[in-house]
Amino acid sequence: MKNYNPVNTLTWVPLTIQDESESLLKIVSAEKEFVTDEDGNVWIDAISSWWTMIYGHRHPTLVEALQNQLKSLDHVMLAGNIHEAAETLSKALLELTRSDFAKVFYSDNGSNGIEIALKLSIQYYQNNPNTKPRSEFLVFSNSYHGDSIGAMNVSGKNYFNRIFSELRFPTKEFPAPNCMFCPWGKKPNNCSTECLSELELEIKQKEYAGIVIEPLVFGANGMLFYDKKVLVKLRELATYTDTLLIFDEVFTGMGKLGEPFAYQKASVVPDLLVIAKGLTGGMLPLAATLVPNFVYETFLSKDPYKSFFHAHTMTGNALACSVGYASVAMLKDFGLTKVRELESKLKTHAESFQNKMGNSIENVRVMGGIFAFEWKEPVATDEYLNPIGKQIRDSLRKYFILLRPLGRTIYITPPYTISDASLERIFLALEKTLLTFLETEED
Ligand SMILES: Cc1ncc(COP(=O)(O)O)c(C=O)c1O
Structure with a gap:
């Protein structure tokens, strides 16, 4: 076998120490x-x-979806245009949420899906005539939401992002709920969500634009499982304080926990939902931020300053959407x-x-x-x-x-x-x- 290492390849491989002693598989x-x-x-x-x-x-079904889509449309910019592949996938995704959401905003990776959720939240409070502007987020240690600046900023502060601490916009971080090593020595059956008492005090004192959390499992920071009681309590606090509840289901979505989405397993509906990973079937980059009507309505206006100024060149790529649709269809069929x-x-x-x-x-x-x-x-x-x-x-x-x-x-x-x-x-x-x-x- 030839020796490939991060130094002798032309490609900079990520999350790998750049040293000749690291060997890469080709x-x-x-x-x-x-x-x-x-x-x-x-x-x-x-x-x-x-x-x-x-x-x-x-998977042959994904390959077929890709080949079929290639026969007609590869890509068209989604600003000023719409196409069947995006609409078909949006319909399927919204059905999968049993209409808990009303619109789908596409991007091409989980971090971008999170960025969109954060920006939408901030603008929601600006657009809404009944609310004052808000821009800070409540976040959790041990959480991971991606490596772009905004997503990194709402992730737990750790070795991944500490070098970039100067770039942070203000967030308030709380210890991640952790039912595996509960600091209060509680079990889910006798817990009163003591882990959220500090957050409860904070959210009642100051207005936040959102609470960002991975529902039921903190994935990349240790596969930490926690009980749905936490989400029930967060929902209650978010509703009481009119704060948006953002679930990052980049990992847990698309069936990972045995239901289409973790929020359905927990029976707690968030205000914004971000999905990626499983949606792609591992074939083409794709992410989606799902938005309910009450948020979308605040963007409905002839005033251009109320519109959402966010797009990526490949937003809603037809090939990725077709594969995404096949992935959703398979989830329902047998996934x-x-x-x-x-x-x-x-x-x-x-x-x-x-x-x-x-x-x-x-x-x-x-x-x-x-x-x-x-x-x-x-x-x-x-x-x-x-x-x-x-x-x-x-x-x-x-x-x-x-x-x-x-x-x-x-x-x-x-x-x-x-x-x-x-x-x-x-x-x-x-x-x-x-x-x-x-x-x-x-x-
Ligand atoms: C929960 C969660 N959110 C966001 C992301 C970022 O997704 P991406 O790597 O596609 O940007 C990840 C990636 O592992 C993740 O696990």
């Missing part, structure tokens, strides 16, 4: 849950290429059934995995298509940069499994359609790898 093809490297090794893409290809790589089946298989695997690994791991958890746990360490640091993550990732290469642990949090988010044999292979590889780690620690 991937030449992909199908279902597999990617093949240039030496013909077949790898399992156990986190679905950053949570996007929920039906596996190059949800598949992810629920996957959840029950993950639970079975998780139980036997826990038994085998004993107390070397903790917080073994499953929700929808997510399986996660923490590698127990004498002094546990939950930082992404905890070297154990990289060590585990590198060791799994021996078994041709692609993973990206988040520090000591190890997780898989396979395609909903992954085969039983591949699931077995992943769990076996994890088991062998971690047992080897334990043996080395003992030596």
